[in-house]
Amino acid sequence: xxxxxxxxxxxxxxxxxxxxxALFAPFIVxxxxxxxxxxxxxxxxxxxxxxxTDSLGRDLFSRMVFGARISLSVGFVAVGISLIAxxxxxxxxxxxxGWVDSVISRFIDIMLCFPAFFLILATIAxxxxxxxxxxxxxxxxxxxxxxxxxxxxxxxxxxxxxVEAARAVGASDFxxxxxxxxxxxxxxxxxxxxxxxxxxxxTESGLSxxxxxxxxxVPSWGNILTExxxxxxxxxxxxxxxxxxxLITVLGYNLLGEGLREHFNPHRKx
Amino acid sequence: MRKEPLLExxxxxxxxxxxxxxxxxxxxxxxxxxxxxxxxxxxxxxxGKSVTALSITGLLPKTASVxxxxxxxxxxxxxxxxxxxxxxxxxxRISYVFQDPASSLNPVFTIGEQLMETVVLHQKxxxxxxxxxxxxxxxxxxxxxxxxxxxxxxxHQLSGGMRxxxxxxMAISCRPKLLIADExxxxxxxxxxxxxxxxxxxxxxxxxxxxxxxxxDLSIVSQVAEKTAVxxxxxxxxxxxxxxxxxxxxxxxxxxxxxxxxxxGGR
Numbered sequence: 001x002x003x004x005x006x007x008x009x010x011x012x013x014x015x016x017x018x019x020x021x022a023l024f025a026p027f028i029v030x031x032x033x034x035x036x037x038x039x040x041x042x043x044x045x046x047x048x049x050x051x052x053t054d055s056l057g058r059d060l061f062s063r064m065v066f067g068a069r070i071s072l073s074v075g076f077v078a079v080g081i082s083l084i085a086x087x088x089x090x091x092x093x094x095x096x097x098g099w100v101d102s103v104i105s106r107f108i109d110i111m112l113c114f115p116a117f118f119l120i121l122a123t124i125a126x127x128x129x130x131x132x133x134x135x136x137x138x139x140x141x142x143x144x145x146x147x148x149x150x151x152x153x154x155x156x157x158x159x160x161x162x163v164e165a166a167r168a169v170g171a172s173d174f175x176x177x178x179x180x181x182x183x184x185x186x187x188x189x190x191x192x193x194x195x196x197x198x199x200x201x202x203t204e205s206g207l208s209x210x211x212x213x214x215x216x217x218v219p220s221w222g223n224i225l226t227e228x229x230x231x232x233x234x235x236x237x238x239x240x241x242x243x244x245x246x247l248i249t250v251l252g253y254n255l256l257g258e259g260l261r262e263h264f265n266p267h268r269k270x
Numbered sequence: 271m272r273k274e275p276l277l278e279x280x281x282x283x284x285x286x287x288x289x290x291x292x293x294x295x296x297x298x299x300x301x302x303x304x305x306x307x308x309x310x311x312x313x314x315x316x317x318g319k320s321v322t323a324l325s326i327t328g329l330l331p332k333t334a335s336v337x338x339x340x341x342x343x344x345x346x347x348x349x350x351x352x353x354x355x356x357x358x359x360x361x362x363r364i365s366y367v368f369q370d371p372a373s374s375l376n377p378v379f380t381i382g383e384q385l386m387e388t389v390v391l392h393q394k395x396x397x398x399x400x401x402x403x404x405x406x407x408x409x410x411x412x413x414x415x416x417x418x419x420x421x422x423x424x425x426h427q428l429s430g431g432m433r434x435x436x437x438x439x440m441a442i443s444c445r446p447k448l449l450i451a452d453e454x455x456x457x458x459x460x461x462x463x464x465x466x467x468x469x470x471x472x473x474x475x476x477x478x479x480x481x482x483x484x485x486x487d488l489s490i491v492s493q494v495a496e497k498t499a500v501x502x503x504x505x506x507x508x509x510x511x512x513x514x515x516x517x518x519x520x521x522x523x524x525x526x527x528x529x530x531x532x533x534x535g536g537r
Contacts, residue, residue: 161373161374162373162374162375167329168360169365169388170359175391183376
């Protein structure tokens with residue numbers, strides 16, 4: 001096993017820390033993230049509130065940790081949806097080729113023509129902002145890259161002899177695709193999925209910041225930032241911490257994804 | 271006593287489409303294979319021997335199509351059978367061993383998983399435990415030492431000869447009647463070649479297999495096959511007992527092939 005480089009390990013650590021913060025949120029925070037304490041509004045970071053409080057006196061650290069839950073689960077579920085859709089469309093296009101491939105590939109081209117963010121905004125405007133809608137819509141507007149990747153992988157894999165050998169022992173098309181081709185082609189897809197999580201977190205934060213994402217009082221990093229906007233001049237901490245969290249998490253996922261891509265690249269110099 | 275042939279190919283004609291061009295790959299092949307014999311099918315690259323073998327269970331590439339002819343296997347009209355039925359035949363009653371064992375095994379699964387796949391595909395009733403036993407049994411059949419340990423090995427951990435044995439184990443795991451070996455020894459070195467050929471003859475006796483051995487090397491055929499058919503440009507130009515073909519070739523092409531076999535201190 002080749003060693004991972006330092007940046008990749010940094011990415012891995014960031015991802016692990018953020019994920020465990022999200023998973024064990026109730027055990028980490030001391031204050032209820034929804035508990036309002038108007039007496040202590042806009043308190044700067046101190047021993048009792050390590051990240052300070054917001055204008056309603058809610059503990060910012062608690063809200064950040066619970067916000068990690070929302071932001072990360074949006075990232076994961078959205079990428080999960082885009083993986084499923086992308087792998088299904090991509091593998092069908094790659095395996096069957098011909099007109100099936102043409103139809104799916106043109107559909108991918110059409111989907112890529114839409115500016116994704118505006119498509120998301122328009123859909124949310126119609127369906128209403130809820131966390132599930134956001135996950136589904138982000139997923140359904142980001143599967144095209146995955147589909148293209150897996151299509152390309154399968155195009156080359158299906159010419160390999162073990163596919164013919166599988167056919168020769170009586171495996172069906174479905175079995176060949178799911179058992180033999182997809183497991184062999186998942187490497188680059190998983191790398192791009194890692195990068196996709198970062199993109200989904202950014203999209204969610206952007207939507208929430210615009211008020212079209214996760215709705216208050218449920219905390220997400222994006223909507224904490226929205227609330228921070230009005231008090232930016234007097235309470236820097238409400239802006240800085242969620243901003244930093246988004247920055248570091250996205251950076252972490254990107255470094256991890258880049259590192260994995262590099263790690264699995266057979267042309268890399270030793 | 272004349273037996274009914276296990277496999278009968280009658281006037282098989284195959285085309286390849288290359289853009290607008292149509293290339294005739296097989297131009298009227300007649301071939302009978304009787305139960306319990308090893309038939310050597312010899313010919314140079316492009317003589318149509320491999321596509322003939324692939325067409326038997328409908329494994330032709332998309333660019334190729336059968337124009338005319340009939341293929342009967344054990345009373346079944348294969349060319350007229352739907353894909354669904356062919357799939358049941360493949361691997362269970364007719365199985366293949368291909369040229370390159372390195373690329374015929376799926377690199378991401380263990381030997382065991384791949385062996386068990388074949389068993390489970392054709393014997394749905396058999397549970398995983400039963401499939402495991404059958405797979406281990408097949409590995410024993412092909413003379414693999416410590417078959418149980420081997421089940422959890424990955425293809426890259428095996429040598430070429432071992433991989434080809436695994437492929438043969440996979441091919442015989444469902445006790446097929448007909449084994450089609452397409453250049454099974456070409457990718458292997460000479461000593462391993464001899465072992466694999468010996469294994470094929472042994473298996474033929476033990477499991478009453480019928481084998482079609484496809485090769486471009488007449489010396490291989492002369493070692494194991496009872497019958498020999500020589501193909502050239504999509505036709506069978508010579509067919510008969512291996513002894514006779516070897517001693518008294520009637521077709522000039524066969525003579526040339528025999529002359530190609532290097533002899534030590536050759537005259």
